[in-house]
Amino acid sequence: MTEQLTPMPEDWQRALAVVAHPDDLEYGCAGAVAGWTDGGREVVYLLASRGEAGIDTLEPEKCAPLREQEQLASAAVVGVGTVEFLDHADGVIEYGTALRRDIAAAIRRHKPELVITLNHRESFGGRFLNSADHRAVGQAAIDAVADAGNRWIFPELVKEGLAPWNGVRWIAIAGSERATHAVDAGPGFERSVRSLLEHRAYIEALTDEDPEAYVRGFLTMTSEMNAERFGGKPAVAFEVFAL
Numbered sequence: 542m543t544e545q546l547t548p549m550p551e552d553w554q555r556a557l558a559v560v561a562h563p564d565d566l567e568y569g570c571a572g573a574v575a576g577w578t579d580g581g582r583e584v585v586y587l588l589a590s591r592g593e594a595g596i597d598t599l600e601p602e603k604c605a606p607l608r609e610q611e612q613l614a615s616a617a618v619v620g621v622g623t624v625e626f627l628d629h630a631d632g633v634i635e636y637g638t639a640l641r642r643d644i645a646a647a648i649r650r651h652k653p654e655l656v657i658t659l660n661h662r663e664s665f666g667g668r669f670l671n672s673a674d675h676r677a678v679g680q681a682a683i684d685a686v687a688d689a690g691n692r693w694i695f696p697e698l699v700k701e702g703l704a705p706w707n708g709v710r711w712i713a714i715a716g717s718e719r720a721t722h723a724v725d726a727g728p729g730f731e732r733s734v735r736s737l738l739e740h741r742a743y744i745e746a747l748t749d750e751d752p753e754a755y756v757r758g759f760l761t762m763t764s765e766m767n768a769e770r771f772g773g774k775p776a777v778a779f780e781v782f783a784l
């Protein structure tokens with residue numbers, strides 16, 4: 542029998558989801574977020590860029606505000622009211638101390654118990670190459686959890702009034718080929734479809750398929766891929782590190 546995924550921890554109140562681009566959380570994760578906010582938990586989104594390099598036919602200065610609006614709308618569908626943008630440059634986000642400092646500052650401000658990010662490894666399941674931005678932001682989010690807890694790393698943050706935060710108990714990585722945990726995709730599924738559909742300009746530039754058919758098909762396929770390892774239920778899977 543295939544090794545089963547463990548249900549995600551539920552004894553937490555605040556999560557911070559850190560990704561590179563608008564749409565990164567909607568491609569799979571938003572269904573889990575919907576269930577969490579239904580349960581009265583607070584989830585904040587932190588995006589390293591505004592996704593301004595994401596639409597071939599649209600110049601970055603026009604693309605950035607459009608994708609920002611789409612991200613705010615898609616977050617609202619799953620009960621997320623706070624979305625912050627760090628304004629690193631889409632496509633050339635650099636892993637480094639500048640990015641780690643920005644994420645560590647957000648962790649100290651929002652005091653999450655759970656930090657969520659997207660796959661930081663080279664590929665998705667050994668089949669699809671991951672992007673440089675996803676790798677950089679995923680790794681920086683993981684590293685920033687330790688940075689946030691250490692007063693001697695980025696001491697300027699303490700001077701800005703951001704005390705160390707040592708309360709992160711788990712890091713959960715979405716889209717990982719080494720998933721350990723999962724959330725039932727059922728309760729949040731319809732909202733996950735509507736949430737991803739809010740990225741309409743991006744999706745219409747991406748595919749000639751009907752946007753809703755494309756979104757529904759993608760989210761159905763990815764959640765059903767995890768069913769075998771979650772008692773037959775379609776699921777949103779995460780690789781979880783307990784701290």
Ligand SMILES: [Zn+2]
Pocket residue numbers: 561562564565675
């Ligand atoms: Zn992305």
